[in-house]
Amino acid sequence: MAESKKTAKLELDGKSVSLPVHTGTIGPDVIDIGALYKETKAFTFDPGFTSTASCESKITYIDGDEGVLLYRGYPIEQLAEEGDFIETCYLLLYGELPTPAQRKKFEQTITYHTMVHEQMALLFRGFRRDAHPMAVMVAVVGALSAFYHDSVDISDPRQREIASHRMIAKLPTIAAMAYKYHIGQPFVYPKNDLSYAANFLQMCFAVPCEEYKVNPVLARAMDRIFVLHADHEQNASTSTVRLAGSSGANPFACISAGIACLWGPAHGGANEAALKMLAEIGRPENIPEFITKVKDKNSNVRLMGFGHRVYKNYDPRAKIMQKTAHEVFEQLGIDQDPLLQVAHELERVALSDDYFISRKLYPNVDFYSGIILRAMGFPVSMFTVLFALARTVGWISQWKEMIEEPNQRIGRPRQLYTGPARREYVDMSKRG
Numbered sequence: 001m002a003e004s005k006k007t008a009k010l011e012l013d014g015k016s017v018s019l020p021v022h023t024g025t026i027g028p029d030v031i032d033i034g035a036l037y038k039e040t041k042a043f044t045f046d047p048g049f050t051s052t053a054s055c056e057s058k059i060t061y062i063d064g065d066e067g068v069l070l071y072r073g074y075p076i077e078q079l080a081e082e083g084d085f086i087e088t089c090y091l092l093l094y095g096e097l098p099t100p101a102q103r104k105k106f107e108q109t110i111t112y113h114t115m116v117h118e119q120m121a122l123l124f125r126g127f128r129r130d131a132h133p134m135a136v137m138v139a140v141v142g143a144l145s146a147f148y149h150d151s152v153d154i155s156d157p158r159q160r161e162i163a164s165h166r167m168i169a170k171l172p173t174i175a176a177m178a179y180k181y182h183i184g185q186p187f188v189y190p191k192n193d194l195s196y197a198a199n200f201l202q203m204c205f206a207v208p209c210e211e212y213k214v215n216p217v218l219a220r221a222m223d224r225i226f227v228l229h230a231d232h233e234q235n236a237s238t239s240t241v242r243l244a245g246s247s248g249a250n251p252f253a254c255i256s257a258g259i260a261c262l263w264g265p266a267h268g269g270a271n272e273a274a275l276k277m278l279a280e281i282g283r284p285e286n287i288p289e290f291i292t293k294v295k296d297k298n299s300n301v302r303l304m305g306f307g308h309r310v311y312k313n314y315d316p317r318a319k320i321m322q323k324t325a326h327e328v329f330e331q332l333g334i335d336q337d338p339l340l341q342v343a344h345e346l347e348r349v350a351l352s353d354d355y356f357i358s359r360k361l362y363p364n365v366d367f368y369s370g371i372i373l374r375a376m377g378f379p380v381s382m383f384t385v386l387f388a389l390a391r392t393v394g395w396i397s398q399w400k401e402m403i404e405e406p407n408q409r410i411g412r413p414r415q416l417y418t419g420p421a422r423r424e425y426v427d428m429s430k431r432g
Helices: 036-040 076-082 085-094 100-111 120-124 133-146 157-183 196-205 216-228 236-246 251-262 270-281 284-295 316-332 338-350 354-358 365-376 380-403
Strands: 006-012 015-022 060-063 068-071
Touching: 006 036, 015 036, 068 076, 068 085, 068 316, 076 085, 076 216, 076 316, 085 100, 085 196, 085 216, 085 380, 100 157, 120 133, 120 157, 133 157, 133 251, 133 380, 157 196, 157 251, 157 380, 196 216, 216 316, 216 365, 216 380, 236 251, 236 380, 251 380, 270 284, 270 338, 270 365, 270 380, 284 338, 316 365, 338 365, 365 380
Parallel strands: none
Antiparallel strands: 006 015, 060 068
């Protein structure tokens, strides 16, 4: 962080405090309040940390007002359209796009780490068949530290790198195993001659008794979903990973914590909620009535999959997902699916109705990813699992950056205490 040349003045109880103001490469300035308590005996109050920069990072930048998402400075549109997930992983981890030689070596490393310890199959059998796949993911990813003792020393750069590669490689295998276990089918081993996304699809949908050929259009769509969800700055799950990591916890435990946070419906369940909304609408002819209810302030009907907490403009990821969705539907020839017909019509209405346009309620990435995953054959229970799979590289990159920060300290948010003041203990016999 460069030395600050600007300052902000804060007045409290007649005392003036000068606070450094730091400027990033792009984005808003931040006021450094590190010395605030020492100078004033006061904390700041920012529920949800929505106006607080919790760290310095070089990984991802978002401008919600302009609809911009950059990974290491590269626009998400270019990475998703022109690159693929493997080179996006390399970029997030190492800061630069790989050369052909670096790409080849990195891809080989990831490919040959895809298998999991055979003993882990027994771990799956300890779960009920109807267990939610995200519950399984939290447990199994956390258990990786029990199998890979040679990559849990966070003070060793080489062990950190091995752990990072292992998680990027093994999460698709674990996610596919969770899916197969959930539907009662045998596990399918990874194939080293397939791409990252294609390998994941074959592990999910192949069965031992017959040949499975990966559809290249679906593999490309899956790869784009992975790229678009790879990182999203300091969101709830990423902040959870960083906070867990600040205590010195091993990387597998930290990623498991991120998965647990992502499981929350307010974070990783948005595409599931959007699909549920489409199912409740039922048929395209029911959309006018639904829109009327959405516009009614006295109605409890909510529009899911439109607008975004961060993006006050069009979600840049949604534009790519829109195109991808149409490619998938055309490839599979499933335009007669009533739910997909509802999605198409609702999309058309939202992009032409002034009520939506004036409020910037554009379809977001969750709207499109949900209907794509449904079209591919994934059940709703797997949607957040796929989100976690894609986001793993972002979590690892953020964790790695935090560990390598020279001034890194354990996270310790403060609070505004509003409970009882000090009071004395009263013996049981004297309590009325």
